[in-house]
Each structure stands twice: as structure tokens, then as C-alpha cells.
Amino acid sequence: MDKRLIAGILIFGSLWGFSEVIIGSTLSNLGLPSGAMMTGFFAIFFLLISRLTFRQPGMQLGMGLIAATLRMFNPLMGCHICSAIAIMAEAMVFEIIWYYLSFDFEKHKNLTVQISLGIFTVYSLYVSGYIITQILTPVVDGTGFYFGNLMAILPKILSNGLLPAFIGGAITPAIIMLSKIDLTIKDRIYYPTTLITSTFCWITVVGSWLMVG
């Protein structure tokens, strides 16, 4: 596998996990809709910018694995297993959607399509992440999954997806525009930067987790 791609998976996955732990937990503690905001801003940003930059299907699943692993070491409050499952689910759903719907944005600058893609992608990520978490968390937790519980909250899940969908629709054109900026970095700078940034994310989160734990 391309070394540059592996480094990309490492840095984007680490940054995603880091933002989930630090920013997501802070938003949650402030009583804000952290799940909606994290999916609407951060998850879609890291998933989309990496997809548009590397154009490599499968990369986002690797990023999700790294981000979910980092999320398990959350030193702050929050549901570790729920969030880790949601991150993996989001990465998986993104891969599926973009396998079928992605296209070359350099040729097509239709703003309506870009906004629509943002809305559909983020709504799908949020709703599927929420549903998969509701199914898997009780299973992992040992309580067991009850279909009736899921059916009862399905309308709420579908309703809650609106906020991240609107955020996603608003920021997707900006992410696409950002991805067009040529930021080609030479290997001798790219690899050390990737390594240092990823190491920083991991040391901060795992170090804090060890200190708190």
C-alpha cells in the first residue's frame, strides 16, 4: 500500500479521534448536541477532505478504525463504547454512499448538488451511526438488544438527523472548495509532520486517560 496513503489514514484518523475526544466531550458537558455537531462539522470534514484529496476508497474506513480506537481512551466524560461504535458506523456508511454517489467535483461546480450531497451524506451518517449504536451498545454492554426499544426511538433518531444534515449541507461546498487548494507537500516535510501531529493526538489523549484513570 502507498506509504503516503497510510500516513494520511493515520493523521486524519488521529485528528478525527482527537476532536471527538476533546471537542465532542466538551460540547457534551456543556449540554450541547455534541453528536449532531461532531458529525455535521468534524466527521464530514475529515471524511470528505481525505476522500477528495486522496481519492482512495477504503481510506475512510481505516480512519474510522483509528479514530474509534482513540475514542476508547477518552479521559473525559462520555460513553466510550457508544462513540467508538458510532465513529466506525459513520466511516462505513460514508464508504458505501461515496462508492455509489461520488464524482469528480473538479468538473462539476453545481452548488445545489454539493449542498444536497452534504445533506444526504451527513443525515445518513448521523442516522445510521445512531441506529447502529443503539443496536450494538446493549449487545456489547451485555444487556441485549430489544427491537421494541429501537422502534420506539426511531422517529426521534430520524428527527434529530435534521440538525447535522443542515450543518453538513452548509459546510460541504466549503470543504470541496478547500480541497481544490493545491497543498502539495514534499515527502521530507509530509512524513515528519504526519508523525508528529498523530503522535501529539495520541499522547495527549492516552496520556490524559492514564493520568485520570
Place this chain on the structure above:
Amino acid sequence: MSTGKEKIIPILAIAVLLVGTFSTFYVHANKIDGEKDTITINNQKFTIKELLESVEFKTIELDERNISGLALDKLIIFSNVNCPSCHKYTIIADDSYQKTVNWEDMKKGILTDYKRTYFKDKAHAFWIYNVIEIEVI
């Protein structure tokens, strides 16, 4: 890119927005207006004040903080459930959010005076706000 994709993506976006909008109306239309100071357990209505005076308190440590509330297992015993360990319990919030737990979980859980459940060693998905009913199944 095919023209088909350019057409289908806005349609998909409109579809999810419509699903979200209708779901929002549905959730608000079906929100259960439980009485603020009461909770239904095993089909019997209790006031929070009555429970606070009658059921044993318990403190559990969660996320580096101590939280006190009514012991859920004692609450079930107080509501005269026969053979508590033979049943499962569905905790229902006013927005229909619900989770089903077993007796062992109930022994580790509390219900606060602001009607929120917490469970020791369980995911936050089981921390339910605005509980209106505990159904015995």
C-alpha cells in the same frame, strides 16, 4: 459524472429532509405529557415525593463523581412486583426513548429526584432523562 447522479442527489437530499421533518412533527405530536412529579411503575402511579420518603437511597460513582438517587431495585420491590428477578424492566422517557434492562442491572441503578436513571458500569445510552414509566415485562 453521469447526469443521472446530478439529478438523484438533490432528490435524495429532499427525501431525507422530508423524513426528518415529518419525524419531528410525529415526535412532538406523540410526546407523552406525563405529570411532572409522578412516575408510573408496574402500572401504578407514584409521586416523586412519596418515593423519596419511602424508598432507600443509594450513591454510585460515575465518571469521577458521586450521584445519589433512589435505588431502582428497592423501587421495584416497593411497587410490589412479584419475583423481581424473574422480570425485565423497560425504562421509558417522555420522548419515547426507552431501554430494557434486567434485574442485575436494576440492582446497580438509581433514579434521581429529577427523574433521570443512572447505572453503574453501563453505557450512557442507559442514562435516561425525564423517566415517566418503568414497565415490568
